[in-house]
Amino acid sequence: MKTHPGSVTVEMVLLTPVLMVLILFGVYSGRASESLIQVRLAADQAARGASKVNRSRIESTAFQVAQRALTSESASCANFSVSTSLIQQGDNKAVHVEVSCTINTQGLLLLGVAQRRVTASSTEVLDRWRVDS
Numbered sequence: 426m427k428t429h430p431g432s433v434t435v436e437m438v439l440l441t442p443v444l445m446v447l448i449l450f451g452v453y454s455g456r457a458s459e460s461l462i463q464v465r466l467a468a469d470q471a472a473r474g475a476s477k478v479n480r481s482r483i484e485s486t487a488f489q490v491a492q493r494a495l496t497s498e499s500a501s502c503a504n505f506s507v508s509t510s511l512i513q514q515g516d517n518k519a520v521h522v523e524v525s526c527t528i529n530t531q532g533l534l535l536l537g538v539a540q541r542r543v544t545a546s547s548t549e550v551l552d553r554w555r556v557d558s
Contacts (some may be wrong), residue, residue: 449536455529460501460528461543467494467505468547472522475509476549484509487522495526502526503540514550521548 467490474490475483487509495505505526512521525544530536 442483445459446536449533453530453533453536453538456501456530457528457541457543460526461545463495463501464524464543465489467546468522468524468545470494471507471509471524471548472547475520475522476551478505478510479505483511483520490500491522491524495524501529503529503531511551512548514548517550517553519548519550521546 430517471487471491471494475487478486488507491507495502500519503526506526510525511520512519523544525542528541528543530538530540
């Protein structure tokens with residue numbers, strides 16, 4: 426078998442961009458899945474925390490708990506928002522928390538991905554023994 430000098434160099438020059446895009450796509454996929462997990466966890470924790478305080482502090486508590494959950498983890502979320510509402514579930518009142526954040530795409534400009542927002546929500550029944558009526 427005959428070898429051609431420089432053929433390996435040409436092949437690597439052609440394959441390197443493809444390999445870089447594949448690696449960056451893996452990084453983006455990891456960040457996206459980590460962001461979704463973080464947002465789900467933050468929504469669950471915020472709803473649980475808000476269900477244990479009196480009604481005047483529900484929104485502030487939900488925001489603080491979600492903020493703590495999202496900022497204590499790695500930086501997969503670029504910015505976030507929290508919305509809280511009281512709903513009726515049968516005979517009981519419940520707090521519904523929705524948390525959303527933008528996936529951090531810093532360093533992934535080569536992929537050309539658009540900003541994407543992930544959202545999760547959680548509902549917890551108000552603890553009637555701890556919360557004022």
